[in-house]
Amino acid sequence: MTITPPNAGVYAAALAHCDSLAMPTGALHGLVELGCWIAAAQGQVPPAQLDNVRTVVFAGDHGVAADGVSVYPTAITVGMVHGILADKAGISVIARQHGIHVRLLDIGVDADLDVPAEVSAHKVRRGSGNIRVEDALTRAEAEQALAEGEAIAAEEIAAGAQLLIAGDLGIGNTTPSAALIAATYGVRAAEVTGIGTGLDEAGRLRKAAVIDEAIARCGDRLADPIERLACLGSADIAAATGYMIAAARAGVPVLVDGVIAGAEATMAESIAPGAKAWMRAGHRSPEPGLSFAIEKLGLSPILDLGLRLGEGTGAAAAVPLVRTGIALMREMATLADVS
Numbered sequence: 001m002t003i004t005p006p007n008a009g010v011y012a013a014a015l016a017h018c019d020s021l022a023m024p025t026g027a028l029h030g031l032v033e034l035g036c037w038i039a040a041a042q043g044q045v046p047p048a049q050l051d052n053v054r055t056v057v058f059a060g061d062h063g064v065a066a067d068g069v070s071v072y073p074t075a076i077t078v079g080m081v082h083g084i085l086a087d088k089a090g091i092s093v094i095a096r097q098h099g100i101h102v103r104l105l106d107i108g109v110d111a112d113l114d115v116p117a118e119v120s121a122h123k124v125r126r127g128s129g130n131i132r133v134e135d136a137l138t139r140a141e142a143e144q145a146l147a148e149g150e151a152i153a154a155e156e157i158a159a160g161a162q163l164l165i166a167g168d169l170g171i172g173n174t175t176p177s178a179a180l181i182a183a184t185y186g187v188r189a190a191e192v193t194g195i196g197t198g199l200d201e202a203g204r205l206r207k208a209a210v211i212d213e214a215i216a217r218c219g220d221r222l223a224d225p226i227e228r229l230a231c232l233g234s235a236d237i238a239a240a241t242g243y244m245i246a247a248a249r250a251g252v253p254v255l256v257d258g259v260i261a262g263a264e265a266t267m268a269e270s271i272a273p274g275a276k277a278w279m280r281a282g283h284r285s286p287e288p289g290l291s292f293a294i295e296k297l298g299l300s301p302i303l304d305l306g307l308r309l310g311e312g313t314g315a316a317a318a319v320p321l322v323r324t325g326i327a328l329m330r331e332m333a334t335l336a337d338v339s
């Protein structure tokens with residue numbers, strides 16, 4: 001299931017175009033490089049401006065939250081579902097600022113939500129198992145969640161998506177995310193476990209111990225990436241993984257958000273090698289697992305503002321810089337024009 005990369009010839013032509021612009025060579029490199037990435041994804045120089053950027057927020061609950069790995073109660077998940085549906089969450093505001101479409105989907109919330117039917121149309125199950133003591137999902141559920149995510153991406157692409165973001169929502173979700181990153185790269189949990197919503201150092205170490213216990217419980221099964229999702233992930237994380245894979249397969253670029261998206265990008269690359277070429281890291285959150293994952297994936301963050309909300313916010317906040325890179329390629333004079 002190897003993924004075809006963006007067009008290297010177009011990328012080279014895009015960089016050459018940027019080198020011809022009215023500035024010292026490389027003077028706006030970090031911005032125009034984003035434009036070159038989009039050019040290679042679109043197969044054209046200059047690239048078309050991004051009028052249709054779409055975020056899907058994948059919501060789900062996590063049984064491991066019962067082990068005290070989060071500062072906040074699980075009831076927050078349902079509250080925030082309604083906050084996003086009311087267009088009043090952090091992602092709602094940032095997306096509105098930048099003209100980004102937001103769609104929230106209940107993939108694994110542990111409640112029968114009072115929401116429009118389409119919000120739960122891709123639901124896999126109520127909650128995911130407590131990974132310390134049991135698998136998050138059955139293998140069949142993991143495969144179903146991946147397929148739901150692929151179908152969701154197909155819907156977004158049919159709606160004209162030129163750039164996709166996966167947002168996350170669900171108390172406890174930084175725990176399975178760190179677990180997947182630790183298991184994929186074979187490191188101790190403490191190295192990639194962060195404070196999430198605000199644990200103190202003792203809490204962070206307890207969270208890392210829960211993750212190490214989960215990893216030990218799963219043993220050799222973790223070598224297989226779909227088993228890894230079933231053992232240590234969740235329905236929402238598996239669905240967002242499928243969404244990223246389908247985006248890459250369809251040639252639609254993806255901006256990675258925080259540690260949850262970092263885990264999903266890691267899993268997408270494990271399942272579909274080459275997917276990472278269609279990704280850029282929107283930002284670096286303070287979660288060490290995100291820094292670890294994006295370094296392994298070879299992605300450098302656009303923003304580094306200490307954002308640690310999730311919901312897709314860090315990626316959405318980076319979208320204007322991607323658009324700026326494109327605008328420079330489309331609108332800036334060449335040095336020849338001004339000489």
Ligand SMILES: Cc1cc2ncn([C@H]3O[C@H](COP(=O)(O)O)[C@@H](O)[C@H]3O)c2cc1C
Nearest residue numbers: 070072168169170171172173174196197310
């Ligand atoms: C009010 C509120 C809104 C959020 N929006 C996203 N998250 C983020 O924080 C949570 C993950 O952190 P942990 O693993 O420590 O629970 C998830 O809900 C995630 O989506 C929020 C968290 C809270 C409290």
Ligand SMILES: O=C(O)c1cccnc1
Nearest residue numbers: 196258259285308309310
């Ligand atoms: O890295 C993130 O995006 C993050 C961190 C803490 C809580 N939720 C998300």
